[in-house]
């Protein structure tokens with residue numbers, strides 16, 4: 001077991017001043033450039049050229065499957081979903097995924113092993129166990145998995161049976177993340193997501209009994225009717241479930257994109273910025289006191305979990321699913337709205353189900369938009385990844401990895417950190433920029449200083465804290 005990096009609690013009052021100063025809309029940087037940069041006018045042939053180029057580089061594969069269906073809408077939700085209780089949708093969708101796999105797989109060099117597989121949504125457990133088995137057969141027909149592949153699934157405990165868990169286990173899943181958000185019944189009612197704690201506990205028991213190696217719990221702070229005291233109780237109750245990892249996300253309030261969120265404004269139920277910050281700090285204090293290591297911005301893991309080990313030895317990475325230990329894999333996404341990322345390009349599938357269905361049924365790759373990275377994008381992707389993984393910036397190491405003089409090339413960006421240094425978010429030392437404990441709350445703000453696209457892009461992001 002490694003000895004975890006210490007997390008020193010940050011006082012609320014000075015941090016609150018800084019939140020007021022720096023709490024502007026900004027990306028979460030699960031990719032760089034970020035999705036608003038993708039374009040529908042991209043040349044499809046250029047994207048497929050990048051697939052061929054990717055085939056030659058020999059990197060392992062990461063697969064993502066998006067299952068968009070949910071039986072009811074959680075009003076805070078920012079995901080790409082299709083709300084339906086029509087059960088036949090599951091079988092029809094698996095057939096579409098089979099067809100998309102058959103369209104895409106021949107384009108890929110599939111001698112490369114899959115080192116990562118993720119099912120996200122929506123609700124992957126909307127698929128009944130027999131459909132999960134059918135999808136598993138299709139995936140294994142096309143791809144070979146590394147022995148230590150990290151295979152994960154997002155679980156909605158409200159829609160789960162033991163048979164679902166066993167089906168995902170048969171498919172090869174060994175990690176699960178559970179949507180919980182808040183355990184307080186009043187908050188659950190306010191966000192239209194009723195989920196008794198016993199239901200979450202039952203899901204974790206089934207996952208552990210079935211041999212899942214790692215169970216993660218997702219929480220959100222900043223939801224309606226939450227208070228620092230109520231969220232502290234949520235944290236205590238979740239610690240009692242003994243998850244291996246937790247993600248504690250800031251609620252992204254974007255009612256201009258997600259109109260259901262307007263109800264929180266109408267009812268005036270959202271907590272203040274001060275309360276939101278207190279919730280985050282309470283989470284950090286309680287989780288680190290319980291032995292979890294804070295990873296990057298918003299993740300926590302047991303000290304012997306490979307995510308914590310990677311954080312401590314500087315090998316942590318970030319992708320569309322958040323933080324990961326698996327670096328350098330080419331990501332191939334399947335299903336409505338899924339994103340693929342190779343070294344040179346991003347592709348995103350159609351975000352509306354009818355468009356996705358029409359393309360796949362017609363035998364076309366269901367690409368809606370994409371982006372081909374420039375050399376500058378590739379370099380900034382490395383820099384921003386180092387910042388988001390809270391590694392700071394090591395000038396000599398970056399110069400070597402990027403093949404240029406880092407300090408000279410990014411002198412303007414480094415100079416722009418002066419106000420962040422004055423406010424105690426970073427320290428600039430000879431040959432490196434270090435992120436302080438306080439600065440870890442503002443990783444998105446620090447990363448934004450290296451984002452060359454931000455000024456050109458329309459705003460549409462959530463607040464950064």
Ligand code: SF4
Pocket residue numbers: 069070072073074077078079081121122123156179
């Ligand atoms: S279950 Fe998840 S994806 Fe579906 S509406 Fe609720 S939060 Fe959104």
